[in-house]
Amino acid sequence: MALIWPQAYCERSDTTKLPTKIEQNTNMKTLKDLFLDEIADMYDAERRIVKALPKLAKAATCEKLKAALLAHLKETEGHVTKLEQVFQSLDQKAKGKTCKTTVALLEEGGDIAAEFKGSPALNAALISAAQKVEHHEIASYGALHEWAELLGNSKAAGLLEEILGEEKAANATLTELALKSSDKEALGECDCHNDSEKECSDRQPAAVRRGIKPAGMNRKRAGALV
Numbered sequence: 001m002a003l004i005w006p007q008a009y010c011e012r013s014d015t016t017k018l019p020t021k022i023e024q025n026t027n028m029k030t031l032k033d034l035f036l037d038e039i040a041d042m043y044d045a046e047r048r049i050v051k052a053l054p055k056l057a058k059a060a061t062c063e064k065l066k067a068a069l070l071a072h073l074k075e076t077e078g079h080v081t082k083l084e085q086v087f088q089s090l091d092q093k094a095k096g097k098t099c100k101t102t103v104a105l106l107e108e109g110g111d112i113a114a115e116f117k118g119s120p121a122l123n124a125a126l127i128s129a130a131q132k133v134e135h136h137e138i139a140s141y142g143a144l145h146e147w148a149e150l151l152g153n154s155k156a157a158g159l160l161e162e163i164l165g166e167e168k169a170a171n172a173t174l175t176e177l178a179l180k181s182s183d184k185e186a187l188g189e190c191d192c193h194n195d196s197e198k199e200c201s202d203r204q205p206a207a208v209r210r211g212i213k214p215a216g217m218n219r220k221r222a223g224a225l226v
Contacts, residue, residue, distance in 0.1 A: 035147045036092065042140055043083045044096030049076050049133065052106050056130060059113040062123045062185075065177055069130065072170045079166070082159045086148075089155045105133050123182040127174050134171040141167060 053076060057069040087094040109129035116122040141164040148157035 031147060032090075032151060035144065035151060036090065037097065038140065038144055038147075039083060039086055039090075040095055040097040041099045042137070042144070043080070043087075043094060045099035045102035045137070045140075046076055046079045046083060047096065048099070048102050048106060050080065052109065056109065056113070056126055059117070060123055060126050062177070062182060065123050065126065065182065068170075068173050068177060072166075072173075075166045075170065079163050082163055086156045086159050089153055089159075101136055102133065105129070105136065109133070120185050120188055123185060124178060127178045127182055131171055131174050134167055134174065137167045138164065138171065 050073065053069050053073040057066045057073070060066045060069065084094040109126075109132075112125045112129050113122075116125045119125075141160055145157055145160040145164055148154075148160055
C-alpha cells in the first residue's frame with residue numbers, strides 16, 4: 001500500500017524558500033567593494049598621518065630626520081588629494097573608514113617618543129616607528145594598485161602607483177638615515193644630535209659625554225600621534 005505523506009512534508013513554505021542564484025550574486029561582495037573599503041581605510045590613514053608627522057619631526061633631534069619627515073608630510077598631503085581623485089574616478093564621494101592599524105601604530109609611536117626622550121636612541125626609535133607605518137602603507141597601496149588594474153580603472157591605478165612610489169622612497173630615505181647615523185648614535189658611537197650634517201667619526205661616545213642614562217623599560221603613555 002502506498003504511503004501518503006502530509007502536505008506539510010511535501011511542500012516548502014514561502015518563508016523557507018532558498019535564495020536563487022541571482023539573489024546570491026546580488027548580495028555577494030565583489031572586488032570593487034573590497035577596493036572601495038580599502039581606499040576608505042587608507043584615506044583615513046593618510047589624514048591621520050598628516051597630523052602625526054609634525055609631532056614626529058618635532059621630537060627628532062637629528063636635523064636630517066626632521067627634514068625627511070617634513071618632506072614626507074608634503075607628500076602625504078598630496079596623497080590625500082590623490083585618494084580623493086581615486087574616489088572621483090569611481091563616482092564616489094571621498095569618505096574615510098577608521099584605519100585601526102594606523103591608529104595603533106601611531107599610538108605606539110607616541111609611546112616610543114615619550115619613553116626615549118633624551119636618549120641617544122631617540123632618533124632610531126622614531127625611524128622605527130615611522131617605518132612601521134610606511135611598511136603598512138606600502139603593503140596596502142601595492143594591493144590597491146593591483147586591484148585597480150584588475151578593475152580596469154587606469155586613472156586610479158596611475159594615482160595609486162604614484163603614491164606607492166613615494167611611500168617606497170620615503171621608507172628608503174629612513175633606512176639610509178638609520179644606517180648612516182641614527183643606529184650608530186643609539187649605540188653611543190657618534191653624536192648626531194643637532195649635528196646631522198657631519199659624518200660620524202671616532203669621537204667620545206655621546207651618551208657618556210652627556211651623562212645620559214638609558215630610558216627605563218616601563219613605557220609611559222604620551223599624547224598619541226593620531
